[in-house]
Amino acid sequence: MEFIVPMGRLSLGGRVLTNALLSISNKYLFVMGMGPDGDYEEHLIEVSSGEAAGIIEAGIDYLTELMGVLDLLLVGLGHELGAELTLKSLPQDPIPRVINWLSTHEGYLNTLGNAWRRLLDGARIGRVDYRLRGRDAVYVIYSGNNITLNLVAEPVVKPLIELTTYTEGKATGVVRVRVGEDVVAKVDLRSFSAFTLLAQIDDQDLRNLPPQLSTKLGEAYPIIMDHVGKLMGIIRGRLSYGENT
Numbered sequence: 255m256e257f258i259v260p261m262g263r264l265s266l267g268g269r270v271l272t273n274a275l276l277s278i279s280n281k282y283l284f285v286m287g288m289g290p291d292g293d294y295e296e297h298l299i300e301v302s303s304g305e306a307a308g309i310i311e312a313g314i315d316y317l318t319e320l321m322g323v324l325d326l327l328l329v330g331l332g333h334e335l336g337a338e339l340t341l342k343s344l345p346q347d348p349i350p351r352v353i354n355w356l357s358t359h360e361g362y363l364n365t366l367g368n369a370w371r372r373l374l375d376g377a378r379i380g381r382v383d384y385r386l387r388g389r390d391a392v393y394v395i396y397s398g399n400n401i402t403l404n405l406v407a408e409p410v411v412k413p414l415i416e417l418t419t420y421t422e423g424k425a426t427g428v429v430r431v432r433v434g435e436d437v438v439a440k441v442d443l444r445s446f447s448a449f450t451l452l453a454q455i456d457d458q459d460l461r462n463l464p465p466q467l468s469t470k471l472g473e474a475y476p477i478i479m480d481h482v483g484k485l486m487g488i489i490r491g492r493l494s495y496g497e498n499t
Contacts, residue, residue: 255401258277261313262493278310283306284299285299310349311348327478337365337366366449373467377425377464378425388431388454391409396446405439407493415432415455429441453478
């Protein structure tokens with residue numbers, strides 16, 4: 255799992271990157287941004303290094319706020335899907351807190367993914383190839399099991415959400431978020447991320463789906479938007495103050 259977060263300004267080795275993105279996994283930090291000379295830079299840093307510890311420790315309050323909202327988003331969506339989550343406590347130290355959270359959050363996603371697949375298979379959607387209108391802004395919170403908050407900070411404007419299935423019984427297929435010729439996101443239909451994208455289909459087009467799906471997806475949408483609003487508030491607060499990690 256990767257946790258991709260807009261950081262704004264980020265200090266790295268005595269230099270400041272702007273428009274920085276931070277991708278955190280259990281082994282590495284991947285830092286992307288514009289260097290002082292205006293050139294795009296990428297840096298891969300082992301999570302066990304002192305440099306990684308400095309980045310995480312300086313941004314831990316920001317990261318912890320985001321982590322908390324993401325957990326509560328899954329609690330709310332789990333309730334709608336009949337998969338009640340009990341959140342686990344996390345270590346206090348910054349690096350163990352974030353790395354432990356990645357593992358527990360992925361476990362929550364797997365639990366909700368199982369509930370989504372039961373709903374999906376029960377709906378017996380069959381073979382379809384839909385191109386449905388998304389809302390005015392579609393937020394790609396998850397892509398697979400990766401957390402993509404860069405696509406929350408910069409949502410996809412008025413896309414098509416394409417749903418293609420390949421089988422009659424057990425539902426298999428893909429969901430794509432498309433703008434013109436560009437596919438911004440493509441996820442496995444059976445992943446929980448597909449549920450969060452399909453929930454952002456325009457109300458009228460949502461009616462093309464079986465009632466078992468359209469009802470649950472419609473109920474999920476306000477939960478998603480409530481938590482998206484909180485995530486965007488936290489991210490904008492960080493970016494507007496130009497924090498230097």
